[in-house]
Amino acid sequence: MSVCEYVRDLTKQKKNRHGEHFSFYSEVPDLLQELRAKGIKIAAASRTQTPDLAREMLKLLLIETPSPSPSASSVYNSSSSSSSNTAATADSSKPTTKKAIDFFDELQIFPANKVNHFNNLQQKTKIEYSEMIFFDDESRNRNVEKELGVVFVWVRDGVNGKAFDKGVEAWRKRWGKSHPLDGQQRRGGGGEDEL
Amino acid sequence: MLIRTLPFKQIGSTYHLLRPVALVGSISKVSHTQHLLPLQRKKSTWGFNYVSNDDEDIDKDNKTTTNKNNNNNMPHKKKASAASSSAQESQTSATLVPATMRQVSKTLHDGHPLPQLFVFDLDYTLWPFWVDTHCSGGLKYVKTNCVSDRFVGKESLFLTSFVFLLSYILPPSNSSLLPLFGFISMQFGREEKLL
Numbered sequence: 001m002s003v004c005e006y007v008r009d010l011t012k013q014k015k016n017r018h019g020e021h022f023s024f025y026s027e028v029p030d031l032l033q034e035l036r037a038k039g040i041k042i043a044a045a046s047r048t049q050t051p052d053l054a055r056e057m058l059k060l061l062l063i064e065t066p067s068p069s070p071s072a073s074s075v076y077n078s079s080s081s082s083s084s085n086t087a088a089t090a091d092s093s094k095p096t097t098k099k100a101i102d103f104f105d106e107l108q109i110f111p112a113n114k115v116n117h118f119n120n121l122q123q124k125t126k127i128e129y130s131e132m133i134f135f136d137d138e139s140r141n142r143n144v145e146k147e148l149g150v151v152f153v154w155v156r157d158g159v160n161g162k163a164f165d166k167g168v169e170a171w172r173k174r175w176g177k178s179h180p181l182d183g184q185q186r187r188g189g190g191g192e193d194e195l
Numbered sequence: 196m197l198i199r200t201l202p203f204k205q206i207g208s209t210y211h212l213l214r215p216v217a218l219v220g221s222i223s224k225v226s227h228t229q230h231l232l233p234l235q236r237k238k239s240t241w242g243f244n245y246v247s248n249d250d251e252d253i254d255k256d257n258k259t260t261t262n263k264n265n266n267n268n269m270p271h272k273k274k275a276s277a278a279s280s281s282a283q284e285s286q287t288s289a290t291l292v293p294a295t296m297r298q299v300s301k302t303l304h305d306g307h308p309l310p311q312l313f314v315f316d317l318d319y320t321l322w323p324f325w326v327d328t329h330c331s332g333g334l335k336y337v338k339t340n341c342v343s344d345r346f347v348g349k350e351s352l353f354l355t356s357f358v359f360l361l362s363y364i365l366p367p368s369n370s371s372l373l374p375l376f377g378f379i380s381m382q383f384g385r386e387e388k389l390l
Contacts, residue, residue: 161299168302
Protein backbone atom coordinates (compact mmCIF):
# COMPACT_ATOMS: atom_id res chain seq x y z
CA MET A 1 0.00 0.00 0.00
CA SER A 2 1.31 3.33 -1.00
CA VAL A 3 0.61 5.07 2.30
CA CYS A 4 2.52 2.37 4.18
CA GLU A 5 5.48 2.83 1.85
CA TYR A 6 5.39 6.54 2.52
CA VAL A 7 5.41 5.92 6.25
CA ARG A 8 8.32 3.48 5.84
CA ASP A 9 10.27 6.01 3.83
CA LEU A 10 9.65 8.64 6.44
CA THR A 11 11.22 6.47 9.12
CA LYS A 12 14.29 5.98 6.93
CA GLN A 13 14.85 9.68 6.45
CA LYS A 14 18.18 10.97 7.66
CA LYS A 15 17.75 12.72 10.94
CA ASN A 16 20.49 15.31 10.62
CA ARG A 17 19.25 16.88 7.46
CA HIS A 18 19.89 20.56 6.88
CA GLY A 19 17.12 22.99 6.28
CA GLU A 20 17.50 26.11 4.23
CA HIS A 21 20.70 28.12 4.28
CA PHE A 22 20.79 31.75 5.34
CA SER A 23 23.48 34.36 4.90
CA PHE A 24 24.01 38.09 4.54
CA TYR A 25 23.94 39.92 1.25
CA SER A 26 27.36 39.48 -0.30
CA GLU A 27 28.79 42.94 0.40
CA VAL A 28 27.33 43.38 3.87
CA PRO A 29 30.21 41.72 5.78
CA ASP A 30 32.72 43.96 4.03
CA LEU A 31 30.69 47.08 4.75
CA LEU A 32 30.32 46.18 8.43
CA GLN A 33 34.05 45.62 8.66
CA GLU A 34 34.85 48.91 6.97
CA LEU A 35 32.52 50.78 9.31
CA ARG A 36 34.09 49.08 12.30
CA ALA A 37 37.57 49.87 11.07
CA LYS A 38 36.57 53.53 10.76
CA GLY A 39 35.24 53.47 14.32
CA ILE A 40 31.72 54.38 13.29
CA LYS A 41 28.86 53.05 15.35
CA ILE A 42 26.47 50.53 13.83
CA ALA A 43 22.95 49.71 14.98
CA ALA A 44 20.19 47.39 13.85
CA ALA A 45 16.54 48.39 13.92
CA SER A 46 14.06 45.73 12.95
CA ARG A 47 10.35 45.28 13.56
CA THR A 48 10.43 41.53 13.10
CA GLN A 49 7.94 39.35 14.95
CA THR A 50 10.69 37.02 16.17
CA PRO A 51 13.37 39.13 17.90
CA ASP A 52 15.01 36.12 19.52
CA LEU A 53 15.42 34.37 16.21
CA ALA A 54 16.91 37.49 14.65
CA ARG A 55 19.38 37.78 17.54
CA GLU A 56 20.27 34.10 17.24
CA MET A 57 20.83 34.57 13.55
CA LEU A 58 23.18 37.49 14.22
CA LYS A 59 25.05 35.43 16.78
CA LEU A 60 25.50 32.44 14.49
CA LEU A 61 26.39 34.30 11.31
CA LEU A 62 30.14 34.75 11.38
CA ILE A 63 32.13 37.34 9.49
CA GLU A 64 35.74 36.92 8.43
CA THR A 65 38.04 39.56 9.81
CA PRO A 66 41.74 40.17 9.31
CA SER A 67 43.62 38.67 12.21
CA PRO A 68 44.45 41.27 14.87
CA SER A 69 48.05 40.11 15.35
CA PRO A 70 50.61 42.87 15.99
CA SER A 71 52.59 41.97 12.89
CA ALA A 72 49.48 42.34 10.78
CA SER A 73 48.88 45.82 12.14
CA SER A 74 52.42 46.81 11.26
CA VAL A 75 51.54 46.04 7.66
CA TYR A 76 49.34 49.09 7.56
CA ASN A 77 52.00 51.47 8.74
CA SER A 78 55.16 50.19 7.14
CA SER A 79 56.22 50.37 3.56
CA SER A 80 59.53 48.83 4.47
CA SER A 81 61.46 45.99 2.94
CA SER A 82 59.52 43.17 1.36
CA SER A 83 60.95 40.48 3.61
CA SER A 84 59.22 41.92 6.67
CA ASN A 85 56.02 42.22 4.69
CA THR A 86 56.06 38.55 3.81
CA ALA A 87 56.27 37.66 7.46
CA ALA A 88 53.32 39.88 8.18
CA THR A 89 51.19 38.41 5.44
CA ALA A 90 51.94 34.92 6.60
CA ASP A 91 50.12 35.83 9.82
CA SER A 92 47.30 37.80 8.26
CA SER A 93 46.60 35.11 5.70
CA LYS A 94 44.79 33.20 8.42
CA PRO A 95 41.53 35.08 8.82
CA THR A 96 39.69 35.01 12.09
CA THR A 97 35.94 35.05 12.34
CA LYS A 98 33.77 37.26 14.48
CA LYS A 99 30.11 37.04 15.35
CA ALA A 100 27.99 39.43 13.34
CA ILE A 101 26.23 40.60 16.50
CA ASP A 102 29.54 41.97 17.80
CA PHE A 103 29.62 44.47 14.96
CA PHE A 104 26.51 46.19 16.27
CA ASP A 105 26.67 48.70 19.09
CA GLU A 106 22.91 48.74 19.54
CA LEU A 107 20.16 46.29 18.68
CA GLN A 108 16.58 47.49 18.56
CA ILE A 109 14.56 44.46 17.51
CA PHE A 110 10.90 44.47 18.41
CA PRO A 111 7.65 44.83 16.47
CA ALA A 112 6.71 48.51 16.63
CA ASN A 113 6.90 51.72 14.66
CA LYS A 114 10.48 52.52 13.70
CA VAL A 115 10.18 55.89 15.42
CA ASN A 116 10.25 53.99 18.72
CA HIS A 117 13.41 52.21 17.68
CA PHE A 118 15.08 55.50 16.93
CA ASN A 119 13.92 57.09 20.15
CA ASN A 120 15.63 54.28 22.02
CA LEU A 121 18.74 54.59 19.88
CA GLN A 122 18.96 58.31 20.54
CA GLN A 123 18.57 57.80 24.29
CA LYS A 124 21.18 55.07 24.46
CA THR A 125 23.84 56.48 22.15
CA LYS A 126 23.21 60.21 22.77
CA ILE A 127 23.78 60.80 19.07
CA GLU A 128 21.68 63.46 17.35
CA TYR A 129 19.12 62.31 14.77
CA SER A 130 20.88 64.44 12.19
CA GLU A 131 24.00 62.31 12.67
CA MET A 132 22.13 59.11 11.87
CA ILE A 133 21.49 57.38 8.59
CA PHE A 134 18.97 54.60 8.17
CA PHE A 135 18.90 51.88 5.52
CA ASP A 136 15.63 50.02 5.06
CA ASP A 137 13.75 48.16 2.34
CA GLU A 138 10.28 49.24 3.43
CA SER A 139 9.29 52.70 2.34
CA ARG A 140 6.65 52.90 5.07
CA ASN A 141 9.50 53.44 7.52
CA ARG A 142 10.30 56.72 5.82
CA ASN A 143 8.30 58.40 8.57
CA VAL A 144 11.48 58.55 10.67
CA GLU A 145 12.80 61.08 8.18
CA LYS A 146 9.77 63.34 8.48
CA GLU A 147 9.30 62.99 12.20
CA LEU A 148 12.87 62.77 13.49
CA GLY A 149 15.13 64.02 10.72
CA VAL A 150 17.04 60.77 10.27
CA VAL A 151 18.15 60.43 6.65
CA PHE A 152 16.25 57.48 5.22
CA VAL A 153 17.79 55.36 2.46
CA TRP A 154 15.45 53.05 0.65
CA VAL A 155 17.32 49.94 -0.51
CA ARG A 156 15.60 47.61 -2.93
CA ASP A 157 18.04 44.72 -3.29
CA GLY A 158 19.73 44.84 0.04
CA VAL A 159 22.61 46.97 1.21
CA ASN A 160 25.60 46.95 -1.11
CA GLY A 161 28.43 49.34 -1.83
CA LYS A 162 26.42 51.29 -4.37
CA ALA A 163 23.37 51.75 -2.16
CA PHE A 164 25.64 52.62 0.74
CA ASP A 165 27.45 55.34 -1.19
CA LYS A 166 24.15 56.70 -2.46
CA GLY A 167 22.89 56.92 1.09
CA VAL A 168 25.97 58.62 2.45
CA GLU A 169 25.88 61.14 -0.38
CA ALA A 170 22.21 61.84 0.32
CA TRP A 171 23.12 62.47 3.94
CA ARG A 172 25.94 64.83 2.93
CA LYS A 173 23.67 66.65 0.53
CA ARG A 174 21.02 67.09 3.15
CA TRP A 175 23.35 68.39 5.82
CA GLY A 176 25.92 69.77 3.42
CA LYS A 177 25.94 73.46 4.28
CA SER A 178 23.81 73.93 7.31
CA HIS A 179 24.55 71.01 9.55
CA PRO A 180 23.46 71.68 13.13
CA LEU A 181 26.73 70.26 14.46
CA ASP A 182 29.02 72.02 12.03
CA GLY A 183 30.61 74.15 14.72
CA GLN A 184 31.48 71.18 16.87
CA GLN A 185 33.97 68.50 16.12
CA ARG A 186 32.43 65.59 14.31
CA ARG A 187 33.68 62.06 14.09
CA GLY A 188 34.29 60.20 10.88
CA GLY A 189 35.52 63.10 8.79
CA GLY A 190 39.01 63.15 7.34
CA GLY A 191 39.93 59.75 8.70
CA GLU A 192 42.10 58.76 5.80
CA ASP A 193 45.01 57.44 7.73
CA GLU A 194 43.03 55.29 10.13
CA LEU A 195 41.99 51.92 8.83
CA MET B 196 50.24 52.85 -9.57
CA LEU B 197 51.87 49.73 -8.33
CA ILE B 198 49.83 47.61 -6.01
CA ARG B 199 51.00 44.48 -4.32
CA THR B 200 48.35 41.94 -3.48
CA LEU B 201 48.38 38.69 -1.64
CA PRO B 202 48.61 35.46 -3.60
CA PHE B 203 45.42 34.05 -4.93
CA LYS B 204 43.33 32.26 -2.42
CA GLN B 205 42.40 28.83 -3.62
CA ILE B 206 38.77 27.97 -3.01
CA GLY B 207 37.87 24.57 -4.35
CA SER B 208 39.33 24.29 -7.80
CA THR B 209 38.90 27.90 -8.86
CA TYR B 210 41.17 30.80 -8.09
CA HIS B 211 39.54 33.87 -6.69
CA LEU B 212 41.41 37.06 -7.13
CA LEU B 213 41.34 38.90 -3.86
CA ARG B 214 40.86 42.58 -4.32
CA PRO B 215 43.29 44.90 -2.64
CA VAL B 216 41.83 47.07 0.05
CA ALA B 217 44.04 48.97 2.40
CA LEU B 218 46.36 51.37 0.72
CA VAL B 219 49.21 52.57 2.83
CA GLY B 220 50.29 56.16 2.89
CA SER B 221 48.25 58.80 1.21
CA ILE B 222 45.12 57.47 -0.38
CA SER B 223 44.10 60.67 -2.09
CA LYS B 224 45.76 60.06 -5.42
CA VAL B 225 44.68 56.45 -5.71
CA SER B 226 41.45 56.17 -7.63
CA HIS B 227 38.76 54.36 -5.71
CA THR B 228 37.78 52.12 -8.55
CA GLN B 229 41.28 50.92 -8.98
CA HIS B 230 40.77 47.75 -7.02
CA LEU B 231 37.83 46.87 -9.25
CA LEU B 232 39.83 46.87 -12.46
CA PRO B 233 40.88 43.53 -13.89
CA LEU B 234 44.29 42.88 -12.47
CA GLN B 235 47.22 41.36 -14.22
CA ARG B 236 48.71 38.61 -12.16
CA LYS B 237 52.24 37.50 -12.04
CA LYS B 238 53.95 35.27 -9.56
CA SER B 239 57.06 36.46 -7.84
CA THR B 240 59.43 34.55 -5.65
CA TRP B 241 57.97 36.13 -2.55
CA GLY B 242 54.51 34.79 -3.21
CA PHE B 243 53.21 38.27 -3.98
CA ASN B 244 51.53 39.31 -7.14
CA TYR B 245 52.77 42.56 -8.44
CA VAL B 246 49.91 44.28 -10.07
CA SER B 247 49.93 47.32 -12.22
CA ASN B 248 46.82 48.99 -13.49
CA ASP B 249 48.67 51.30 -15.81
CA ASP B 250 48.29 50.08 -19.40
CA GLU B 251 51.88 50.84 -20.33
CA ASP B 252 53.13 49.06 -17.29
CA ILE B 253 51.04 46.01 -18.03
CA ASP B 254 52.44 45.85 -21.55
CA LYS B 255 55.92 46.13 -20.22
CA ASP B 256 55.29 43.50 -17.59
CA ASN B 257 53.89 41.10 -20.13
CA LYS B 258 56.92 41.44 -22.33
CA THR B 259 59.42 40.86 -19.62
CA THR B 260 59.70 37.54 -17.91
CA THR B 261 59.16 37.24 -14.19
CA ASN B 262 61.67 39.37 -12.38
CA LYS B 263 63.05 37.77 -9.29
CA ASN B 264 64.29 41.01 -7.88
CA ASN B 265 61.57 43.25 -6.53
CA ASN B 266 63.33 46.44 -7.46
CA ASN B 267 63.46 45.42 -11.10
CA ASN B 268 59.73 45.02 -11.03
CA MET B 269 59.22 48.75 -10.69
CA PRO B 270 58.35 50.33 -14.02
CA HIS B 271 60.44 53.23 -15.41
CA LYS B 272 57.58 55.65 -15.27
CA LYS B 273 57.34 55.39 -11.54
CA LYS B 274 61.05 55.87 -11.08
CA ALA B 275 60.95 59.02 -13.15
CA SER B 276 58.03 60.46 -11.24
CA ALA B 277 59.61 59.52 -7.93
CA ALA B 278 62.73 61.34 -8.91
CA SER B 279 60.77 64.43 -9.92
CA SER B 280 59.12 64.97 -6.59
CA SER B 281 59.77 63.51 -3.20
CA ALA B 282 56.10 63.86 -2.29
CA GLN B 283 55.11 61.23 -4.78
CA GLU B 284 57.73 58.82 -3.58
CA SER B 285 55.55 57.47 -0.82
CA GLN B 286 52.75 56.80 -3.26
CA THR B 287 54.86 54.89 -5.72
CA SER B 288 56.08 52.49 -3.09
CA ALA B 289 54.27 49.20 -3.32
CA THR B 290 51.47 48.87 -0.83
CA LEU B 291 50.50 45.73 0.96
CA VAL B 292 46.92 44.72 1.19
CA PRO B 293 45.25 42.36 3.65
CA ALA B 294 43.38 39.51 2.04
CA THR B 295 40.20 39.51 4.04
CA MET B 296 39.16 43.14 3.66
CA ARG B 297 37.64 44.53 0.52
CA GLN B 298 36.85 48.16 -0.12
CA VAL B 299 33.21 48.07 -1.05
CA SER B 300 32.21 51.67 -0.48
CA LYS B 301 33.89 54.75 -1.87
CA THR B 302 32.36 57.35 0.38
CA LEU B 303 33.83 55.83 3.54
CA HIS B 304 37.33 56.57 2.35
CA ASP B 305 37.08 59.91 0.57
CA GLY B 306 37.66 61.94 3.71
CA HIS B 307 34.37 63.81 3.69
CA PRO B 308 32.14 63.85 6.77
CA LEU B 309 30.21 60.73 7.65
CA PRO B 310 27.23 60.08 9.89
CA GLN B 311 28.07 59.00 13.41
CA LEU B 312 25.56 56.17 13.51
CA PHE B 313 24.62 53.81 10.73
CA VAL B 314 21.31 52.08 11.37
CA PHE B 315 20.31 49.06 9.34
CA ASP B 316 17.07 47.19 9.08
CA LEU B 317 17.59 43.42 9.02
CA ASP B 318 15.12 41.70 6.69
CA TYR B 319 15.82 42.35 3.00
CA THR B 320 18.34 44.99 3.99
CA LEU B 321 21.18 43.05 5.54
CA TRP B 322 19.96 39.59 4.60
CA PRO B 323 17.72 38.35 1.78
CA PHE B 324 14.89 36.81 3.79
CA TRP B 325 12.31 37.51 6.47
CA VAL B 326 13.66 35.94 9.59
CA ASP B 327 10.19 35.47 11.09
CA THR B 328 8.58 33.70 8.13
CA HIS B 329 11.38 32.02 6.17
CA CYS B 330 13.25 30.67 9.11
CA SER B 331 11.86 27.74 11.07
CA GLY B 332 14.21 28.06 14.03
CA GLY B 333 16.74 25.58 15.39
CA LEU B 334 19.56 27.48 13.75
CA LYS B 335 22.84 25.73 13.15
CA TYR B 336 26.21 27.08 12.13
CA VAL B 337 27.25 25.74 8.73
CA LYS B 338 30.26 27.86 7.75
CA THR B 339 31.35 31.49 7.73
CA ASN B 340 28.42 33.72 6.81
CA CYS B 341 26.11 30.70 6.51
CA VAL B 342 23.53 29.29 8.89
CA SER B 343 20.89 26.61 8.38
CA ASP B 344 17.59 26.15 10.11
CA ARG B 345 16.01 22.85 11.09
CA PHE B 346 14.76 20.59 8.36
CA VAL B 347 11.00 20.47 8.02
CA GLY B 348 9.92 17.21 6.35
CA LYS B 349 8.25 18.42 3.23
CA GLU B 350 7.21 14.90 2.19
CA SER B 351 5.32 14.39 5.41
CA LEU B 352 3.55 17.72 5.05
CA PHE B 353 2.53 16.72 1.55
CA LEU B 354 1.34 13.32 2.74
CA THR B 355 -0.65 14.85 5.57
CA SER B 356 -2.50 17.22 3.33
CA PHE B 357 -3.05 14.54 0.72
CA VAL B 358 -4.54 12.05 3.17
CA PHE B 359 -6.79 14.63 4.76
CA LEU B 360 -8.01 15.68 1.34
CA LEU B 361 -8.81 12.07 0.49
CA SER B 362 -10.79 11.71 3.67
CA TYR B 363 -13.03 14.53 2.53
CA ILE B 364 -13.41 13.26 -1.04
CA LEU B 365 -14.05 9.57 -0.42
CA PRO B 366 -17.35 8.35 1.08
CA PRO B 367 -17.21 7.84 4.87
CA SER B 368 -17.31 4.05 4.72
CA ASN B 369 -14.03 3.87 2.75
CA SER B 370 -12.23 6.71 4.43
CA SER B 371 -12.79 5.73 8.04
CA LEU B 372 -9.13 4.84 8.47
CA LEU B 373 -7.69 7.69 6.42
CA PRO B 374 -7.68 10.34 9.15
CA LEU B 375 -5.74 7.86 11.23
CA PHE B 376 -3.06 7.65 8.53
CA GLY B 377 -3.12 11.36 8.30
CA PHE B 378 -2.59 11.63 12.03
CA ILE B 379 0.31 9.16 11.87
CA SER B 380 1.99 11.06 9.03
CA MET B 381 1.45 14.31 10.88
CA GLN B 382 3.27 12.85 13.86
CA PHE B 383 6.19 12.02 11.59
CA GLY B 384 6.19 15.54 10.31
CA ARG B 385 6.18 16.85 13.83
CA GLU B 386 9.07 14.62 14.77
CA GLU B 387 11.07 16.00 11.88
CA LYS B 388 10.30 19.49 13.04
CA LEU B 389 11.40 18.81 16.58
CA LEU B 390 14.78 17.44 15.55
